[in-house]
Amino acid sequence: MPVSDSSLEELVRAAADGDQEAWNAVVDRxxxxxxxxxxxxxxxxxDAADVAQTTWLRLVENxxxxxxxxxxxxxxxxxxxxxxxxxxxxHARELPTEDADVFEAPSDEDAVAALLxxxxxxxxxxxxxxxxERCQTLLRLLVSQEDPSYEEISAALEMPVGAIGPTRMRCLxxxxxxxxxxxxxxxxxx
Amino acid sequence: xxxxxxxxxxxxxxxxxxIEQADSPPAEVAEFAKAALGWRRLDTDLAELLAxxxxxxxxxxxxxxARRLTFEAGDLSLDLEVRPEEGEGRQLLGQVAPAPxxxxxxxxxxxxxxxxxxxxxxxxxxxxxxxGGGRVRLRIRLEPPAAPVETSWFSL
Numbered sequence: 001m002p003v004s005d006s007s008l009e010e011l012v013r014a015a016a017d018g019d020q021e022a023w024n025a026v027v028d029r030x031x032x033x034x035x036x037x038x039x040x041x042x043x044x045x046x047d048a049a050d051v052a053q054t055t056w057l058r059l060v061e062n063x064x065x066x067x068x069x070x071x072x073x074x075x076x077x078x079x080x081x082x083x084x085x086x087x088x089x090x091h092a093r094e095l096p097t098e099d100a101d102v103f104e105a106p107s108d109e110d111a112v113a114a115l116l117x118x119x120x121x122x123x124x125x126x127x128x129x130x131x132x133e134r135c136q137t138l139l140r141l142l143v144s145q146e147d148p149s150y151e152e153i154s155a156a157l158e159m160p161v162g163a164i165g166p167t168r169m170r171c172l173x174x175x176x177x178x179x180x181x182x183x184x185x186x187x188x189x190x
Numbered sequence: 191x192x193x194x195x196x197x198x199x200x201x202x203x204x205x206x207x208x209i210e211q212a213d214s215p216p217a218e219v220a221e222f223a224k225a226a227l228g229w230r231r232l233d234t235d236l237a238e239l240l241a242x243x244x245x246x247x248x249x250x251x252x253x254x255x256a257r258r259l260t261f262e263a264g265d266l267s268l269d270l271e272v273r274p275e276e277g278e279g280r281q282l283l284g285q286v287a288p289a290p291x292x293x294x295x296x297x298x299x300x301x302x303x304x305x306x307x308x309x310x311x312x313x314x315x316x317x318x319x320x321x322g323g324g325r326v327r328l329r330i331r332l333e334p335p336a337a338p339v340e341t342s343w344f345s346l
């Protein structure tokens with residue numbers, strides 16, 4: 001059966017049996033979710049890449065004993081979140097200071113900003129990074145996939161499914177108020 | 191309400207385009223993830239990482255305490271203590287329980303290289319000196335016919 005017609009369950013089972021094409025499809029499907037979860041924890045791109053790799057290794061290790069393949073999105077999100085916390089605490093331990101800021105891993109938001117070409121995009125990014133961590137995380141996860149699953153987002157954020165809708169609304173309101181205050185953000189219908 | 195919903199969707203669409211343009215996952219991560227399927231070793235038993243003191247919020251989190259990790263594969267458990275050594279080095283003090291008659295422990299670095307080996311004493315204890323941090327896993331070679339046990343990958 002072509003990979004594109006397979007259900008997630010079929011893909012995961014086939015991957016566990018060593019089917020590379022099926023595994024590639026699983027990775028392609030969830031790589032944005034894993035990445036968004038890591039970046040949403042304010043890890044730099046390098047650290048996020050490290051956490052994402054560890055997360056995928058965990059799934060490979062456990063491929064043979066996934067009980068509910070339909071839910072590996074949630075499993076990946078939970079695993080990525082735990083690996084982020086491990087990464088952040090491990091590196092905070094190494095720093096000599098007791099400064100509370102050590103838990104804020106350095107981010108490379110400026111590097112991202114440098115890639116943006118239009119004034120409007122830059123203004124949107126400036127507004128986005130002013131949002132609370134929770135809002136940034138939620139919005140990142142919401143846009144990380146075509147058809148975001150609230151169950152996966154709930155796992156990545158440790159947020160009840162019922163809280164996602166109202167939080168989404170609040171965060172977008174906030175984002176809109178930030179962009180509205182920025183003269184560079186003009187000309188669209190938003 | 192409908193207007194708000196449309197406006198929200200518009201803004202999210204714009205945000206998605208922005209993140210895709212400026213902060214999409216690096217291609218290396220997907221390549222790594224895809225290749226990882228081929229690195230599985232089906233002849234070994236996985237010792238899963240069950241506890242890591244670094245994730246334990248209730249415990250003391252002073253910089254003094256050594257990090258402790260616990261792995262389990264069926265009836266076999268592995269307790270590990272990580273101590274910093276001079277420079278970038280790490281010392282791993284471990285104990286396999288129940289103590290195997292004979293066992294060798296090998297440390298493998300993220301690129302698959304064997305970086306340290308130790309033999310367990312009669313109590314199942316061993317000590318490994320690693321040159322640096324990064325991602326590692328341990329492989330415990332038991333007396334045949336017992337299958338070797340391999341830990342999950344973990345970062346130091």
